[in-house]
Amino acid sequence: MKRIHVESSAPKYQSGKWSWDKKHESLHFEQHFDLEDANERYIDTNGYKFLRTLNQEEELIFRQVFVRPNTSYDPDTVVINDVRNLVFFLMPKQFLSMNFIEFMHKPSVHRLLHALIIYFDYFLRLVEFVLIRRDEIAGNMAQMQSEQTNEMKRIWSSYLSQYRMLTARNYCAILMGAGDMKKYYHTKEIVNISSTIKDRYFHEQFLAVATQIVWISNHRRAYYVIEMEMNRLFRSDYFILNRKEYPTFTPAEKSLLYGRNNKLVNYRFQSSPLIQELKNVADHDMPILWIGERKYRGSDPRIAELELEYMVPGPQLRMIDIAHGILGHPRLLYNTLLSLDWPSVRYHNFSSAHDPYYIIRQPSLRIPNIDEAEVRKMSRNLEHYYKVFRIYESARRNILLNWSNREKIKKYYLSGGVLRNITMRCEKQLEDDEDRPEVSEIVSDFLDMMARLRKKKIPLMGDATTAEATRPSNSQYVKIGAEYFFIEPDERRGRLVVPI
Template sequence: MKRVHVDNYAPKYYSGKWSWDSEKDCLHFQAHNDLENARERFIMTNGYRFLRTMDQEEELIFRQEYVRPKSNNSDTVVLRDIRDLVLYLMPREFLKYKFIEFMHQPVVHSVLHALVIYFEYYLRMVEFVLIRRDELHGQVQSAQTNDMKRTYSVYLSQYRMLIARNYCEVIKGKGSMSKYYHMKEVSNISATIHDKCFHEQFLAVAIQIVWICMHRRAYYFIEMEMNRLFRSEHFVSAHPEYLSFTEAERSLLYGRNSKNLNYRVQISPLVQELENVTPEDLPILWIGRRKYRGNDIRIAQIEMEYVVPGSQLTLIDVCHGILGHPKKLYNTLLSIDWTAVRFSNFTEQYDPYHIIRHANLEIPKIGVLEMRKMCETYGHFYQVNHIYELFTHQQICKWVKRDINIQFFRSGGLLTNVVSRCENELSSTSCEQEIDQIISHYFAIMSKIRKGDSEEKQRYSAVSIFKASRRREASL
């Protein structure tokens, strides 16, 4: 059987559109030859132009220079993959060293992670509200229905608390965030214009990251809610695509702590969530810092969703957009490839990634909010530490020089695939590393990838020694 070589650097995404050819009576693919004038080329986010698509040359540059390198979870989609794609598609004025470094900070990663969790359930709530709007038509609601809606609203407020807690670490300007604080240490003069531009750019990138993570659906709902969370409703611009909610729907979606005041004293809805925290919700502020010890099932559920990495969400049967999905089901732009999905043979019974199954809201039990007030919380024993992939100065500079690198490859730089790169290395007479260094580097990489296997072998050897000693004692 002939072995077919698969080039990992071949373009997967073809920019263009399909149209019906009436003369040939078939579908015809029309490529975007002039993407600068194509209508589908850009998308406006808070006044900034982000790329919506890319040509094949841009795709090859992105996959060769900016795609996340191979690691122990490189075959699944994680938050870093979405962030790198947005950094590649964002406008040129965003390419500042300070902003790129800010987006790679672990604190900012925590904010983005909490935003993805929140919008996963917020979009379900919006869908629920719109369906109920069509179903009611003036019908009288029962007390059980109002109790269920109140429970949904409290659950959504709890996810907002996670965002607010992480976002407050950014705006306090402590620790690693001190260099991004708007007040100068000596003069105490606020860099208002610079801080406003920095905040606008962060919001635009966050909208793009959440939108791509949510399968690129409900863009205007995400943009409207993101601006409301970080700005308040006074500063959300009017847009014809934005949906207006009734007072009852706003109370359900925005929660019990949302208050509209005069714009001079108005604070953001995120900070409002932290002003009146109920005693039963106080353990939420320690999620991800301390291991929760108590009998509140709701707190344990939020902790599990927050602590479990995005690449392992299938182990707990939770869906957070495209996080944890296999990369083979998506193209370079992280749009789902339905051809690959069909060949994966997913069904209603076997669908670990929630692609076929529709994400829904679980109906809460009656009186669950009153039951939570009687739950107990015990003293903590363990601290929770997150592991983040460290970034280097060279990686930041590479992103800052993004347009320079793209221009270099377009003007004659070599875009190589795996075969041509190996041929060039074999034909090269220069030897940069000794054989011992190459072997040691290989074993270092393999030990990192197979860390779980080595731990399993150590446990197996320990069990074998224990069993052998027991057999020796029995024979004596």
């Protein structure tokens, strides 16, 4: 294979493993693309082989062509789009259809992935607690469980059901074909016939990509737990494979992890746990379904806490002392594969007293008040005055075309194409482009771009996806931190704008 010569920078990540060379009696480093064992190179997700690592040539291509540009929002922090781009580069080539790529870049899918990351972040904590508690109550030195312990478990289980409820709400928006998902509805408008085989492969591909995104977002831990729970959520227990890597839970542990709404019936009438979660919603949990759609006004502290956790953007999670995996962490702490670069971490001198990103500290379960469930039932819900509108940065057409032509781009560079640095690209563009824009037009585009990044232009009400959208002339806004809040002139009604 021909090596790529790059003058700009050297690869940040070298993939491989160390082995002992008996002949020379020394350690020898083998890169993964030179290994004969395919298990070191790939990871199997729902029957599809995703790349586990990158060699140096692939890493350079990914960083040069497919990495999120610095002109996007929060380029110095890790966001969901960074994880999605990495998974797109690691996924098999049969996933590279324009229909699937456009689907994964839709705002509704982005919200579903956001809810899944939050859900699995809490789910893994609860699974860890279950496994530790299993060892504590077994053996000769077993501990006795009290009624307060069981009540605490019931509260944690209800918290997990609330996260599952948020995920189910975003998933149902996709199933119903609402808004931008109308194109992907499973039946035709006139003939009303579903494409069963096509939809099945589409659904399988989405689950595989979602599993990879959630796994990487959670520091690549508990892969088999994530894969098993992802298949259970979107299907049912009937579709969980009998693999030795999957953990087994007792009926009591399942009731804690899966909630009271989980029911297993005949497979002909079985619905997925996400749909079951929405069939029996308690009255005091109904405002959860409006989180992210309208501002909650009431006295329930749990819903206010859940709303804050869901609506605060990833780059600002450190301000409320919450961690959702690697989201919001500085990009310089991670290598190309979004794994922690421990030498960079050491230079930041994190400690238990100063650890805003939960790198040293271990995310834990908050011990709730025993009477918290009764307090929530007595809470009041007031009339809502504010509607929440999200800001979503849509992908340009050329980015989508790059992903659909990923294999051609890789083949071009691996066969002798040269990856140029910024100076070489500018010189090449000046030589090739005959119809160049005027200097005034270039300056104007640059100022518009900087105004968008500095958030001087405020998007329109609704899901704003363009940088040219500006705030309505008859509205006022105030800036709190990095966010803009709209207040219309009406005495009672107002509008609130926050990004996700």
